[in-house]
Amino acid sequence: MTGRRAGRLLAVLVLVLIMVGPLYLMVTNAFKSQHDILTEPFGWPTSGFSLKYLHAALTSPDFNVVRAYGVTVLFVVAVNVLNLLIVGPASYAIARGTRRYHRAVMLVLLAGLFIPGQTLVIPVIYVLKALGLIGTIPGFLLFETTLTVPTTVFLFVAFVQTVPRELDEAARIDGASRYGTFWRVIFPLMRPVAATAMVLNSAGVWTDFVNPQFILGPQSGVYTVTTGVYAAISRLSTNYTVVYPNILLATAPVIVFYVFMQRRIIGGLTAGAIKG
Amino acid sequence: MPASSTATAVPTAPRTVGPRPPLGRTRARRRETAADIAMMAPPLILVAGLIIVPIGIAVYLSFTDWNGFTSPPHTIGFRNYTRLIHDPAVKHAAFLTLLITAIGTIACNVLGLGVALLLNRNTRINAILRVLVFYPYVVGAVILGFLWSSILGTNGAVDAALGAHHSLPFLSDPKWAIATVVCVIVWSSFGVNVVLYLAGLQTVPDNVLEAAKIDGASPWQTFWRVKLPMLAPTVTVNVVLVVIGLLRVYELILALTAGGPAGETQSFVYNILTSSFDNTQLGYGAAQSVVLMVFIVVVTIVITAARRRSEQAVAA
Amino acid sequence: MRRTGSTSTTVGAPSARQGGVLHRTRTAKVSVAAGLAVSLVALAGCSSSSASGSGAMTGNIRILANITPVLTKTYYKGLVAPFVKSHPGVTVTIESPSGTNVQSTLQQELVSGAAPDIVASTLDPVVAPQMTDFPNASWVTSTPLSDSNKVDGRIWQVATGLQNQSLVYYNETAFQKAGITAPPTSLDEFTADLGKLKAAGYVALQTAGEWVTGAQFSMMANPGLLGGDPTWYAERNDKKVTFAHSPYATYLKAYAGWVASGAIPKNSLGEKYQDSIDNFLAGRSGMYIMGNWLDASVDSAKNLPFKVGVFATPTADGSAPKQMSGQAQPYSILKSSKHQALDLALVKYLVTDKAAVTTSLKSEGNFRAGYSYSGSDLDAAVGKIVDTAPGTVTGTAGPGVNAGFGNELNTVVQSLYTGQSADKAAAKLDSWWNANAGQ
Missing domain, CATH: 1.10.3720.10 (MetI-like)
Incomplete structure (x- = not known):
């Protein structure tokens, strides 16, 4: 029994080490000089910790990290709102539908489930160019929202099918329209599944790199956290006093957010998995 | 997209339609259908325009030598495909x-x-x-x-x-x-x-x-x-x-x-994006994209089919 | 929103037989689409950029610039500052490449139809058709290499100066310690000296991953490839010659030998360009093949513990090589730019204004006839090599060279580190050329 315990303890220790190690380096080295990072990457710096590298990264003329955060948060919110507005009523119509075309629509909407976004970049550029939307925020948001449709439809339809039809009937007798029925009666019940969808979609938009890189493009002058960090450090990747502070600035707020919201985030994912 | 992919919750098959409804209810049903379609149209438009149509365009571009900016693309048959094999x-x-x-x-x-x-x-x-x-x-x-x-x-x-x-x-x-x-x-x-x-x-x-x-x-x-x-x-x-x-x-x-x-x-x-943008061969990049899409769809079908078969084996 | 029309037929199809419904359906759908459009337009508000009328001498000029450790964003901003000051209503935005380099970023922007106004970088001629012709004026024709870079008889790039790249920088202290009395001139001598440097405890030849490996190789091998046969690339296109039986094969073999002997450490590929400069300047390595822009990094290094010397890259027979040289800090104007006259005025300023040109030449230790600046000893030493060189050759991009050749050469040279034989590497270049010819 003690052998098992020791094994368990060892496994946990290794796990903690490999997960915390990179975080430790990221945090401590963001406050160290290049010389100290190169000579004592894991240790205490001879010249002490300093805030000046973080300050330099915050005020860098190449990459405005605060603006990138604002932009990315706005994108995440916009995609989630669009997603709920667009997919919510459609999922309801499909879930309640009894006709053959409902099923057909469902299949079309699920078509993108297994198509990786990156392989669509080239033809999507072609389409958005024809629409005059390439390199614009609306074009980018439309495509990001489209990429969220299949998963969300999947989750929503499955959920609405578990909601008794009697609720709709009651609302209809009270004279509610179909939209009214959905938004006032069904949608409030969908909170858990909507949370799951929002977790998945938010993480997708937040960590996306290819689409802001190619659909939004450099010409828009708009950088998300990922494309901004890439632009800021890919050419300076040997200057660790630029790399570590930028990585810290890019990750710290989202990690803090995650730690506070972890129950909801992990819970949301888990709810989705059990549904699945 | 995690979690949901293998759910089997595709909408239930159409219920049996009852006897022909009287005339007054037809109008109500028509209104229902109209509302239905209005509800389903927005995501359908998005998916059609930015996923389905692009898949078709990818297939088309894969048969061309398009470099991305000199228009229009020239059709070159299967050249991109024979090239990528070698x-x-x-x-x-x-x-x-x-x-x-x-x-x-x-x-x-x-x-x-x-x-x-x-x-x-x-x-x-x-x-x-x-x-x-x-x-x-x-x-x-x-x-x-x-x-x-x-x-x-x-x-x-x-x-x-x-x-x-x-x-x-x-x-x-x-x-x-x-x-x-x-x-x-x-x-x-x-x-x-x-x-x-x-x-x-x-x-x-x-x-x-x-x-x-x-x-x-x-x-x-x-x-x-x-x-x-x-x-x-x-x-x-x-x-x-x-x-x-x-x-x-x-x-x-x-x-x-x-x-x-x-x-x-x-x-x-990585290679798709390099071919496309570093070497300005978007047609060639599209051909590689098509290959990857087909491969992913096939793999997914195989895995889910294997699962279904093993489930049946367990049930039997 | 043009798509709405075409999709509505498919969506509407099942209900078409129900007559009047179709009409109402469409209005409902259109209103949804319109609502969507409105909200998106509202969101777009924060990204719109102002465009100015054609030929206007005001507006914002977007310059996509090659950013290096020396040519920083601040450098470019300083360079255009006097022009901006003397042209009210003009602003200049310096954009750094968002892709792997300027070429791929520009190509991506061309694909999306949102190219910048001016590009400040050497470019592959594949994009020449997208560039405005420069007028046949003396200020254009007098820019360095304006003639040899023409595509279809059009000048599409004007340069500030010349860069010479077939140079080997060396650590004089390391040479003394290794007992090397005179810089090597032939490949055999070079190989022997690498051995001595390694024995003396140095990284004999400094290189790096990224683009550096292939660039250094071409700096050394292109004089061999093109020195005796300036039309070699054209002959390769006609399949009259092959890489496998070219001077490249000789150099690849020598290079493979250096890797095998440890004169070039195998883990060099993990280093970045800046690492390689840092290592050389820290006195860890003996020799470093690089273009004359290294002068700037050497001269700006404080308290260098050793003296840096320079000699021309070695040749098979020990004769002085032609210099692989290229346009330094060239500019091109995009045809799609909306204020051509303004762009032209700015480019003219950048390549003719005495102060601007001198700043730019000095920034990288570049050359231009008729412009002089007080350079360092190292600049003078490079100048001497250039003056005595028997001529110049081109690099790995230019008219008649397949786009992406530089990248491929880089990959192939790097493959020598992973056990690929020199023969196979040369053969790989041939098969790549055949596959990409005319693409």
Whole structure:
């Protein structure tokens, strides 16, 4: 029994080490000089910790990290709102539908489930160019929202099918329209599944790199956290006093957010998995 | 897109339609249909315009020599396809991607399930550890790639700690670089599998485990005979998710190795984007995209079919 | 929103037989689409950029610039500052490449139809058709290499100066310690000296991953390839010659030998360009093949513990090589730019204004006839090599060279580190050329 315990303890220790190690380096080295990072990457710096590298990264003329955060948060919110507005009523119509075309629509909407976004970049550029939307925020948001449709439809339809039809009937007798029925009666019940969808979609938009890189493009002058960090450090990747502070600035707020919201985030994912 | 992919919750088949409704109700039904279509149209337009049509355009462009800016594209038949069969860069990228997918799928699932079993009991420490394994998911591949490259690269943290004479070629030797890429990918994504397996383990009813214990089953036997069979659907979800995720790996490699050394760590998607934008051969890039799309669809169908068959075998 | 029309037929099809419904359906759908459009337009508000009328001498000029450790964003901003000051209503935005380099970023922008106004970088001629012709004026024709870079008889790039790249920088202290009395001139001598440097405890030849490996190779091998046969690339296109039986094969073999002997450490590929400069300047390596822009990095290094010397890259027979040289800090104007006259005025300023040109030449230690600046000793030493060189050759991009050749050469040279034989590497170049010819 003690052998098992020791094994368990060892496994946990290794796990903690490999997960915390990179975080430790990221945090401590963001406050160290290049010389100290190169000579004592894991240790205490001879010249002490300093805030000046973080300050330099915050005020860098190449990459405005605060603006990138604002932009990315706005994108995440916009995609989630669009997603709920667009997919919510459609999922309801499909879930309640009894006709053959409902099923057909469902299949079309699920078509993108297994198509990786990156392989669509080239033809999507072609389409958005024809629409005059390439390199614009609306074009980018439309495509990001489209990429969220299949998963969300999947989750929503499955959920609405578990909601008794009697609720709709009651609302209809009270004279509610179909939209009214959905938004006032069904949608409030969908909170858990909507949370799951929002977790998945938010993480997708937040960590996306290819689409802001190619659909939004450099010409828009708009950088998300990922494309901004890439632009800021890919050419300076040997200057660790630029790399570590930028990585810290890019990750710290989202990690803090995650730690506070972890129950909801992990819970949301888990709810989705059990549904699945 | 995690979690949902293998759900079987496709809408129920049309209910039997009753006797022809009287005239007054036809009008009501028409109004229903109109509202229905208005509700379904927005996502349908988006998906049609930005997924279905682009798939068609990708197929069309794959038969052209389009370079992206001189219009219009010229049709060149199957030239792009015959070319990619013989292109050593494409072959290497395909091999590398399959290798990453194969090793990564096994590692992510073994680690995911292993750590889930380790953290299954609801203690405070375990709750913290669950948060810890999952954080890479919210950080994103590009940033993780840069972080690991400054840890493992030449002059990186590990190199500096080992001293100049003991440095290890994590990113400079091709074999090491491929191994490093696989390890970092697994590191950054197995947390999702842990979370999903934990959810799966919660669906194993306590009384079944109790019964196994009373029957004198060892923990090992309980795992293989009781837990794993009940986790079968979770395993399928996890396998499909990891396979789809790894077949499209790109961002992490871009930030970690930028495809080097000697192009040895260029994945399939990396090669698509290089062909398209660095070599201005968007037609050729589109052909590679089409191949990848077809491959992913086929793999997904095969995995789900295999699952269904094994379920039927269990049922029989 | 043009798509709405075409999709509505498919969506509307099942209900078409129900007559009047179709009409109402469409209005409902259109209103949804319109609502969507409105909200998106509102969001777009924060990204719109102002465009000015054609030929206007005011507006914002977007310059996509090659950013290096020396040519920083601040450098470019300083360079255009006097022009901006003397032209009210003009602003200049310096954009750094968002892709792997300027070429791929520009190509991506061309694909999306949102190219910048001016590009400040050497470019592959594949994009020449997208560039405005420069007028046949003396200020244009007098810019360096304006003639040899023409595509279809059009000048599409004007340069500030010349860069010479077939140079080997060396650590004089390391040479003394290794007992090397005179810089090597032939490949054999070079190989022997690498051995001595390694024995003396140095990284004999400094290189790096990224683009550096292939660039250094071409700096050394292109004089061999093109020195005796300036039309070699054209002959390769006609399949009269092959890489496998070219001077490249000789150099690849020598290079493979250096890797095998440890004169070039295998883990060099893990280093970045800046690492290689840092290592050389820290006195860890003996020799470093690089273009004359390294002068700037050497001269700006403080308290260098050793003296840096320079000699021309070695040749098979020990004769002085022609210099692989290229346009330094060239500019092109995109045809799609909306204020051509303004762009032209800015480019003219950048390549003719005495102060601007001198700043730019000095920034990288570049050359231009008729412009002089007080350079360092190292600049003078490079100048001497250039003056005595028997001529110039081109690099790995230019008219008649397949786009992406530089990248491919880089990959192939790097493959020598992974055990690929020199013969196979040369053969790989041939098969790549055949596959990409005319693409």
